[in-house]
Amino acid sequence: MDDMDFPTPDAEVESVAPSELKARIDAGEAVTLLDARMGSDYEEWRIDGENVESINVPYFEFLDEEIDEDVLAKIPDDREVTVLCAKGGASEFVAGALKDRGYDVNHLEEGMNGWARIYEAVEVERYEGSGTLVQYQRPSSGCLGYLVYDDGEAAVIDPLRAFTDRYLEDADELGVDLTYAIDTHVHADHISGVRDLAEAGAEGVVPEAAVERGVTYADEMTLAEDGDEFRVGDATVETVSTPGHTSGMTSYLIDGELLATGDGLFVESVARPDLEDGDEGAEDAARQLYETLQERVLSLPDETLIGGAHFSDSAVPAEDGTYTAPIGDLREKMAALTMDEDEFVELILSDMPPRPANYEEIIATNLGQQETDDEEAFELELGPNNCAASQDSLAGD
Numbered sequence: 001m002d003d004m005d006f007p008t009p010d011a012e013v014e015s016v017a018p019s020e021l022k023a024r025i026d027a028g029e030a031v032t033l034l035d036a037r038m039g040s041d042y043e044e045w046r047i048d049g050e051n052v053e054s055i056n057v058p059y060f061e062f063l064d065e066e067i068d069e070d071v072l073a074k075i076p077d078d079r080e081v082t083v084l085c086a087k088g089g090a091s092e093f094v095a096g097a098l099k100d101r102g103y104d105v106n107h108l109e110e111g112m113n114g115w116a117r118i119y120e121a122v123e124v125e126r127y128e129g130s131g132t133l134v135q136y137q138r139p140s141s142g143c144l145g146y147l148v149y150d151d152g153e154a155a156v157i158d159p160l161r162a163f164t165d166r167y168l169e170d171a172d173e174l175g176v177d178l179t180y181a182i183d184t185h186v187h188a189d190h191i192s193g194v195r196d197l198a199e200a201g202a203e204g205v206v207p208e209a210a211v212e213r214g215v216t217y218a219d220e221m222t223l224a225e226d227g228d229e230f231r232v233g234d235a236t237v238e239t240v241s242t243p244g245h246t247s248g249m250t251s252y253l254i255d256g257e258l259l260a261t262g263d264g265l266f267v268e269s270v271a272r273p274d275l276e277d278g279d280e281g282a283e284d285a286a287r288q289l290y291e292t293l294q295e296r297v298l299s300l301p302d303e304t305l306i307g308g309a310h311f312s313d314s315a316v317p318a319e320d321g322t323y324t325a326p327i328g329d330l331r332e333k334m335a336a337l338t339m340d341e342d343e344f345v346e347l348i349l350s351d352m353p354p355r356p357a358n359y360e361e362i363i364a365t366n367l368g369q370q371e372t373d374d375e376e377a378f379e380l381e382l383g384p385n386n387c388a389a390s391q392d393s394l395a396g397d
Contacts, residue, residue: 011099013092014106016082018114022139025049032076034105036062036085036094037112044357045383047084047115048313059090062097077103084108084115116140116382119163121147121170125320126305129255130234135307135322136163142311142385143190144323146260150233155180156202157237157252157260158309159193162378167193168200178202180230182237184262184309185249186210188275189356189385191377192366194221205230209241210248213276216368224250242296244289245271245387251297258305258324264289265297266308267325268315268395269388270336272352275359286345298337302328310385314393333395347394357383 025031031052035042036059046054053076061071075081075098083098083105085091091107098105108114120137127133131150138144138160146157147170154176156167171178181197182205195217198204206215208223215221224230226241238253245263249271252260263271270293273285297306304327311323318324331337336347356362358380364370365377372380 011096013095013099015088015092015109016106017109018118021047021082021108021115022118022120025052030079032079032081034075034081034083034094034098036083036090041086045112047112059085059094062094067097067101072101075103080104080106082106082108085111087111087113112140112382113378116378117162119160119166122321124258124305124307124322124324126318126324127254127257129257131232131255133254133258135324137311137323138163141189141381141383142313142315144307144309144311146254146258146307148232148235148237148254149174149176150235152176153179153232155182155230155232155237156193156197157182157254158184158187158262159197160381161191161193161196161374162381164193164196164200167197179232180205180237182224182230182252183207183210184251184260185246186213186215186363186366187263187309188359188363189310189387190381191362191372195368207239207241207248207250209243209250210246213246213248214367214369226250240296242292244273244285244292246276247285247288249292253300253304256304258307259297259300259327260307260309261297262309263387264308265293265306265330266310266312266315266388267306267323267330268312268393270334270348270394272386272388273348274352275355275363275387282349283345286348287341289348290341290344293337298327298331300327302326302331306330310387312384312388312393316393316395330395336394353386353388356386 033054035056042056083091083095088111095105095107121134124133134147136145181194181202183194194204204221206221208225211218224239228239230237235255240251242251242264243249274282305324307324365372
């Protein structure tokens with residue numbers, strides 16, 4: 001049954017905006033969620049948190065006029081319950097059926113699609129370079145991006161196409177020109193916004209090393225090579241070649257203070273090496289990643305901040321709310337960074353999560369080999385990013 005086919009419930013059901021639910025979770029408020037999607041969808045992707053109790057009962061259990069008592073017994077009747085689904089139709093119907101039976105319920109506006117539209121900007125307070133550095137966070141998928149601005153100019157690193165207007169609006173509100181839109185690599189979990197921002201007037205930048213994968217629009221972009229620098233006011237964005245996750249993986253050192261590592265190194269894990277050449281090429285890529293981390297990343301000063309393009313549910317934010325950490329701290333907490341090469345390769349090949357959903361179509365779109373409209377692009381991105389080599393945190397192991 002399509003989400004739009006559900007009848008409007010007799011009982012009036014209050015709705016909760018995704019941003020409101022996120023604020024409650026962030027504030028540490030106890031939240032109970034009834035996820036009415038199918039079990040397979042729930043297992044793949046759901047809203048979690050230390051203070052979140054999540055219950056999965058598919059919507060079809062509520063279609064009969066007489067709901068099974070065993071189903072109702074799974075749902076708490078002593079607290080408020082927020083019902084959610086994929087797009088908001090099923091959850092309103094289920095919440096109405098429960099409200100008719102005396103439950104304290106509301107439902108999440110636009111469901112998980114609405115959750116996927118949350119995009120927050122958090123200032124990196126430990127950044128001591130020129131200008132201001134902001135980390136963009138998409139909690140639904142764990143995607144991270146960066147905006148550095150100074151003296152009327154700005155650059156965004158790893159922008160998402162779904163939030164093209166957001167970057168332009170933020171730049172306008174800050175009174176700066178969005179000078180550069182920069183990608184770290186050919187992403188496998190989301191559609192890049194670099195081309196759209198280039199059409200809006202920014203200078204699009206992609207790694208020169210990524211072009212060989214089949215980028216069809218390279219002539220329209222500035223190609224960044226190792227050592228190239230981009231000026232943003234008084235801040236410098238330096239190109240640092242960091243292959244491993246992909247052959248063209250490139251990091252950007254922002255005014256010597258934060259290395260935007262793309263999918264090379266995260267605050268809780270390291271990159272998975274199998275998204276470009278599959279299982280056959282994973283070991284070679286893992287060895288390349290080891291060399292990159294040892295020679296290009298860990299060789300930077302200990303106080304240099306690391307900021308990846310993703311975070312997972314196991315990642316712990318810093319005090320300022322950003323998913324950033326000094327290199328010295330990561331070296332101390334993440335044993336993978338001090339292993340010898342063979343140990344490292346064995347570790348990261350041993351427990352890789354499933355590949356990102358729709359990753360082949362997403363890669364083809366980001367290469368320019370496939371046309372994807374905005375609605376289809378948004379649907380392709382839904383779900384976890386799964387770009388790290390491990391399901392669990394490697395920090396603190």
